[in-house]
Amino acid sequence: MSSLQGELQPSAPEKLVLRGVGKGFPTQEGTVRALDRIDLQVAEGEFVVIVGPSGCGKSTLLSLVAGLDRADEGEILADGVPVTGPGRDRMIMFQEAALFPWRDALGNVEFGLELKPGLDRRARAEVAAFFLRLVGLERFRHSWVHELSGGMKQRVALARSLAANPRVLLMDEPFAALDAMTREQLYGDLERIWSERRKTILFVTHNVREAVCLADRVLLMTPHPGRVQEGFPIDLPRPRDINSPELAARAGAITRALRTALEPATRDGMP
Amino acid sequence: MRRRVLARLVFVSALVALWQAAWTAGLWSEVLLPPPGRVALWLGRSLADGTLAGATLVTLRRLVLGYAAGLALGLPLGMLTTRFRPFHETVGLLLLGVQSLPSVCWVPLAMLWFGQTETAMLFVVLMGTVGSIALAMDQGIRSVPPIYVRAARTMGSKGLHTWLRVIVPASLPLVLSGMKQGWAFAWRSLMAAEIFVTILTGLGLGHLLHYGRELHAMDQVIGVILVIVLVGVSFDRLIFAPAERALHRRWGTGRIE
Ligand SMILES: Nc1ncnc2c1ncn2[C@@H]1O[C@H](COP(=O)(O)OP(=O)(O)OP(=O)(O)O)[C@@H](O)[C@H]1O
Ligand SMILES: [Mg+2]
Numbered sequence: 001m002s003s004l005q006g007e008l009q010p011s012a013p014e015k016l017v018l019r020g021v022g023k024g025f026p027t028q029e030g031t032v033r034a035l036d037r038i039d040l041q042v043a044e045g046e047f048v049v050i051v052g053p054s055g056c057g058k059s060t061l062l063s064l065v066a067g068l069d070r071a072d073e074g075e076i077l078a079d080g081v082p083v084t085g086p087g088r089d090r091m092i093m094f095q096e097a098a099l100f101p102w103r104d105a106l107g108n109v110e111f112g113l114e115l116k117p118g119l120d121r122r123a124r125a126e127v128a129a130f131f132l133r134l135v136g137l138e139r140f141r142h143s144w145v146h147e148l149s150g151g152m153k154q155r156v157a158l159a160r161s162l163a164a165n166p167r168v169l170l171m172d173e174p175f176a177a178l179d180a181m182t183r184e185q186l187y188g189d190l191e192r193i194w195s196e197r198r199k200t201i202l203f204v205t206h207n208v209r210e211a212v213c214l215a216d217r218v219l220l221m222t223p224h225p226g227r228v229q230e231g232f233p234i235d236l237p238r239p240r241d242i243n244s245p246e247l248a249a250r251a252g253a254i255t256r257a258l259r260t261a262l263e264p265a266t267r268d269g270m271p
Numbered sequence: 272m273r274r275r276v277l278a279r280l281v282f283v284s285a286l287v288a289l290w291q292a293a294w295t296a297g298l299w300s301e302v303l304l305p306p307p308g309r310v311a312l313w314l315g316r317s318l319a320d321g322t323l324a325g326a327t328l329v330t331l332r333r334l335v336l337g338y339a340a341g342l343a344l345g346l347p348l349g350m351l352t353t354r355f356r357p358f359h360e361t362v363g364l365l366l367l368g369v370q371s372l373p374s375v376c377w378v379p380l381a382m383l384w385f386g387q388t389e390t391a392m393l394f395v396v397l398m399g400t401v402g403s404i405a406l407a408m409d410q411g412i413r414s415v416p417p418i419y420v421r422a423a424r425t426m427g428s429k430g431l432h433t434w435l436r437v438i439v440p441a442s443l444p445l446v447l448s449g450m451k452q453g454w455a456f457a458w459r460s461l462m463a464a465e466i467f468v469t470i471l472t473g474l475g476l477g478h479l480l481h482y483g484r485e486l487h488a489m490d491q492v493i494g495v496i497l498v499i500v501l502v503g504v505s506f507d508r509l510i511f512a513p514a515e516r517a518l519h520r521r522w523g524t525g526r527i528e
Contacts, residue, residue, distance in 0.1 A: 068421050086424045098422040101522045102440040111436075112426035146523025164426055 057226025337396025349408025399460025407449015
């Protein structure tokens with residue numbers, strides 16, 4: 001499909017398309033194949049979760065889709081157009097919150113809005129405050145970053161990503177460092193935002209239960225070289241309870257599949 | 272707050288008392304160590320006839336001018352050395368050399384080039400400052416976590432915007448400490464220049480110190496040293512300390528307990 005056709009198609013069903021994507025990193029012991037022949041399609045409005053052991057190339061994949069790094073081979077299309085650099089239609093949330101310490105919470109959320117044309121200072125502050133309220137942190141708008149807890153930082157980062165109003169959210173283990181309670185609360189928030197605002201989400205995690213709780217489709221990734229294995233559609237009704245037996249059963253099946261996939265070359269353990 | 276002031280007052284009084292006691296005991300000759308009272312008397316007299324205020328102003332003007340020139344030259348130079356590799360390998364090395372040279376070494380050169388002029392003063396201060404400021408800027412920018420720049424880029428920031436809104440603010444903690452060091456170097460350089468370069472366009476604190484030595488007026492020598500210390504401490508307290516506090520508040524640093 002050429003990019004022109006992609007534009008003309010009334011509702012391009014595939015929001016993201018990766019075809020034959022490969023990426024290597026040169027190191028002292030030769031090139032590490034972080035990603036190898038990745039084929040992947042994410043539909044508009046779909047919630048796709050990638051699970052895989054540490055070092056299998058999940059973060060690398062997200063930075064490629066975000067346009068922060070370039071693939072060595074293959075192509076990545078967003079809305080049918082090749083990705084050549086970062087774009088505000090695709091917002092990435094990093095593994096660490098990456099907030100700016102010289103700005104308060106509100107200022108951090110405002111950052112992305114400052115580059116949006118046609119928003120004056122007042123409007124910017126209002127939009128930023130709206131998104132802080134959305135993640136439940138309006139009371140902390142004037143807190144400095146170091147005054148926020150880890151979970152609050154992640155929520156500010158989420159507000160910052162959402163404020164730019166991207167169509168696609170790329171989330172790299174955003175909740176890994178949080179306690180179970182905060183995490184469950186954020187699952188709810190994220191699910192609500194996703195369904196209300198029709199985002200397309202590509203989400204990375206180590207946690208298979210988390211994957212099943214959030215995903216329309218779970219993808220397995222295996223390392224050395226980084227490959228995407230089979231996908232598991234999750235058709236459980238939403239909202240889901242991460243502690244429900246159905247969910248646990250699905251997670252169990254995926255964990256077993258992952259173990260089988262890893263058997264020939266087990267290096268890093270899964271949690 | 273009150274307790275801190277009190278503690279300091281007690282400490283300074285104790286030092287003065289010790290000094291007075293040393294004088295009373297006659298450990299050193301009167302010429303080498305005058306009593307605190309005589310130094311205070313000299314300070315009072317020079318304050319009254321305007322010598323001290325005049326000299327302080329002349330010195331401060333040179334200091335501010337030279338330091339500003341050092342910043343104006345050093346900060347962009349530091350940015351250039353981080354931005355362009357060939358620049359880093361050449362000019363960066365030169366800056367390192369300049370920074371490692373004790374600034375008093377510039378005095379003979381400045382006197383031969385510029386004569387006994389304000390330009391010579393400015394030159395010495397500038398050369399004493401620019402290296403450390405440029406290197407601090409370079410260091411500061413190099414230690415900015417790349418994740419900040421990546422985060423900014425996904426939000427649409429690039430080029431000059433990334434520089435001004437991300438890299439420069441992120442480098443501030445290191446740059447500020449470099450600026451403080453640069454200021455200390457400027458202050459030292461200026462005193463060296465004033466002590467060695469006698470000029471007619473304005474008598475600074477360094478000159479008062481120099482003439483105090485020539486006249487064997489120990490009360491003047493000690494008095495001027497006290498004023499120089501006071502100027503240094505005030506700058507730190509009035510300009511750098513508030514800026515550091517502001518950064519510490521944002522970054523959540525500066526508390527060890
Ligand atoms: N900048 C880099 N330079 C060299 N090697 C890299 C670089 N970034 C990633 N790699 C390598 O690429 C592979 C994939 O890394 P990546 O960070 O994508 O893994 P990950 O799946 O996100 O792991 P984790 O779950 O621990 O975050 C690893 O083997 C890593 O060593
Ligand atoms: Mg990762």
